[in-house]
Amino acid sequence: xxxxxxxxxxxxxxxxxxxxxxxxxxxxxxxxxxxxxxxxxxxxxxxxxxxxxxxxxxxxxxxxxxxxxxxxxxxxxxxxxxxxxxxxxxxxxxxxxxxxxxxxxxxxxxxxxxxxxxxxxxxxxxxxxxxxxxxxxxxxxxxxxxxxxxxxxxxxxxxxxxxxxxxxxxxxxxxxxxxxxxxxxxxxxxxxxxxxxxxxxxxxxxxxxxxxxxxxxxxxxxxxxxxxxxxxxxxxxxxxxxxxxxxxxxxxxxxxxxxxxxxxxxxxxxxxxxxxxxxxxxxxxxxxxxxxxxxxxxxxxxxxxxxxxxxxxxxxxxxxxxxxxxxxxxxxxxxxxxxxxxxxxxxxxxxxxxxxxxxxxxxxxxxxxxxxxxxxxxxxxxxxxxxxxxxxxxxxxxxxxxxxxxxxxxxxxxxxxxxxxxxxxxxxxxxxxxxxxxxxxxxxxxxxxxxxxxxxxxxxxxxxxxxxxxxxxxxxxxxxxxxxxxxxxxxx
Numbered sequence: 001x002x003x004x005x006x007x008x009x010x011x012x013x014x015x016x017x018x019x020x021x022x023x024x025x026x027x028x029x030x031x032x033x034x035x036x037x038x039x040x041x042x043x044x045x046x047x048x049x050x051x052x053x054x055x056x057x058x059x060x061x062x063x064x065x066x067x068x069x070x071x072x073x074x075x076x077x078x079x080x081x082x083x084x085x086x087x088x089x090x091x092x093x094x095x096x097x098x099x100x101x102x103x104x105x106x107x108x109x110x111x112x113x114x115x116x117x118x119x120x121x122x123x124x125x126x127x128x129x130x131x132x133x134x135x136x137x138x139x140x141x142x143x144x145x146x147x148x149x150x151x152x153x154x155x156x157x158x159x160x161x162x163x164x165x166x167x168x169x170x171x172x173x174x175x176x177x178x179x180x181x182x183x184x185x186x187x188x189x190x191x192x193x194x195x196x197x198x199x200x201x202x203x204x205x206x207x208x209x210x211x212x213x214x215x216x217x218x219x220x221x222x223x224x225x226x227x228x229x230x231x232x233x234x235x236x237x238x239x240x241x242x243x244x245x246x247x248x249x250x251x252x253x254x255x256x257x258x259x260x261x262x263x264x265x266x267x268x269x270x271x272x273x274x275x276x277x278x279x280x281x282x283x284x285x286x287x288x289x290x291x292x293x294x295x296x297x298x299x300x301x302x303x304x305x306x307x308x309x310x311x312x313x314x315x316x317x318x319x320x321x322x323x324x325x326x327x328x329x330x331x332x333x334x335x336x337x338x339x340x341x342x343x344x345x346x347x348x349x350x351x352x353x354x355x356x357x358x359x360x361x362x363x364x365x366x367x368x369x370x371x372x373x374x375x376x377x378x379x380x381x382x383x384x385x386x387x388x389x390x391x392x393x394x395x396x397x398x399x400x401x402x403x404x405x406x407x408x409x410x411x412x413x414x415x416x417x418x419x420x421x422x423x424x425x426x427x428x429x430x431x432x433x434x435x436x437x438x439x440x441x442x443x444x445x446x447x448x449x450x451x452x453x454x455x456x457x458x459x460x461x462x463x464x465x466x467x468x469x470x471x472x473x474x475x476x477x478x479x480x481x482x483x484x485x486x487x488x489x490x491x492x
Contacts, residue, residue: 014410016419019403019427024323024395025315027193028224028232028259029308030217031181031239032200033155035173042066042150046073046143047115053138055115057099057122057145060129063152069130072144073101073118075111083107088117092128099130103140113140155197158220162228165190174297176200177239181308184238184294187334188312189319194224194232207243214240218249222256233259233394234314238305242266244280254284258394260377260387262314264305265289267339271352275359283379286310286387287361292370293337303339306364313372323395324436326388326470328362332370341366344373360385375470383469392436392467400424400463412459417444424463431465440465 039062047053059066076086088104101121103113115134122132130147154171155161155178166186172179178197185191198217201210214237225231235254240246241263250261263285265274278287288310291303309332317327342352344365349358353373356363362374379385384393403423410416421442428440442463449460 014415014419016422016426017403017406019399019423019430021399022395022402023192023230024233024391025189025191025318026230026232026234027185027191027311027315028160028196028221028235028253028257029178029181029185029193029311030196030198030214030221030235030237031178032176032213033172033178033197034200035175036155036178036197037153037171037173039063039153040149040151042069042147044071044145044147044149046145047134047136047138047140051138052136053115053134053140054136055118055132055134055140057147058131058133059147059150060131062150064150066129066150067146067148068097069147070096070098070144071101071130071147072098073103073140073142075109075142076102076105076113078105078107078109085112088113088121090118090121090125090128092125092130094127094129097129099125099128103142111139111141114138115140155195157197157199158216160194160196160220160224160227162192162194162224162230164192172197180296180304181236181238184304184308184334185312185315188309188332189316191312191315192230194221194228194230196220196224211240211243211245214246215249218246218253221253224257231259232257233391234262234311235259236262236307236311238264238308241305241307244277247281247285251281251285258398259284260314260391261285262307262310263287264291264307267291267303271342271355274356274361278359278361278378281378283377283381283384283390285378286374286376287378289356289361289363290338290340290342292332292335292364293339294335301336309335310362310372322434322436324388324392324468326375326386327372328375328470329371329373332364332372335364335370338364338366338370375472383467386469386472388470389467392465396427396431396437396440396465400427403427412454412457417459417461420459420461424461428463428465435468437468438466 041062042059045056047055057071059069078086084107086105090101092099103111104117105111115136118140119132119134169179196217198213221232235250237246247263254261261284274289288306292306293301294304296302313327313332317325317330342363344353345351353363353365357374360376360378365371365373376385377387383389407416407420424442431437432439442461445460445462
């Protein structure tokens, strides 16, 4: 029975919702940067140079945690009954993160504490999280100061960090592989990149330790979404993926993330070696050959792994054309040459480039610039080996799966089922309109949806879609027709 005399409005939550396509052009990058910036400690200063009483305080712990530290100074007070000089002392409150300094004074209460006295007092406190610096001869007066300016380490080891563009490049330093790889990615497109910095092994002879460090970093990519809210869709480790242990680790994490791994070939690898190596990888790995020539920061021409360029190219194609496009036959920016020239003769089945492509290995050809040449992952399925098809499926499946969370825990009835089916069908129509797929639809599974499954709270819905394979071959059929000559003669 109604308890309201009048009109009320109730917002209903049933009905279809729009499916938001996941971000596809997110790169997961693992590498080294031994001279990357460390955290900045919080700091603050009191006094003035004119009075020669400047004291500088700094938190001993790096990062933003020091921004809550408070330093306060109070005037010492001589004992009323037995006046005597008061020494400068300090007390650290670990719970409140507060350093309290009692400033020294003479028998009359006149302050006598100098910056050096304050420094000595702070230095005498056990387990204090603040350091002090000052050498002036002026008198320090009471103050209250909260430290500020502390910044966390921008690229902590084995921790995913999301960056875009070039603003953070300077924080990586000049050594290691990360800065150069990010530069190469950004040469193609300022793509959002999840960076995992790993330790660099100083002993170049100990490859096992370096491999182990890289493997730990690759494993950290699995937590990228939890840490950064971004899930990599292309995973690379330039300078390290020539190692099969690293390549397989990239492939493994790519499977967990619904991503594609770009794996480099070793410098000078022969066609036979590359084709043989390809057989070790599966449906989520693209094998890349050769290395590319670029100009480094010193102006020297060097050969670099191709994977960072390929990842940036993939991101650029996603933005400019769409994630359903192949990156094959697309221009690669800012490379000067290749380490090995894979012969390319259009229409020749036995040229190097075609032999590699038919063995599911991608290469680079020179044709009005340098172009990526190859559509295939290392698997053998006729359609699923195409990278664009694999990524199309990943995008559709993940986008729909994320949206379905909206319908979880609603009453299991026909209304909820119709809303889900309507949502998926609307998304399929949207993708058809974009030119991403040929078509798709959703429907209830008549066999699996039983009274028992519904009682158990399980709803089965099927959907399909028609992906677009890349036009890998255009077969032209030609013949000579002499009737054109006869027609011309008779027309006269």
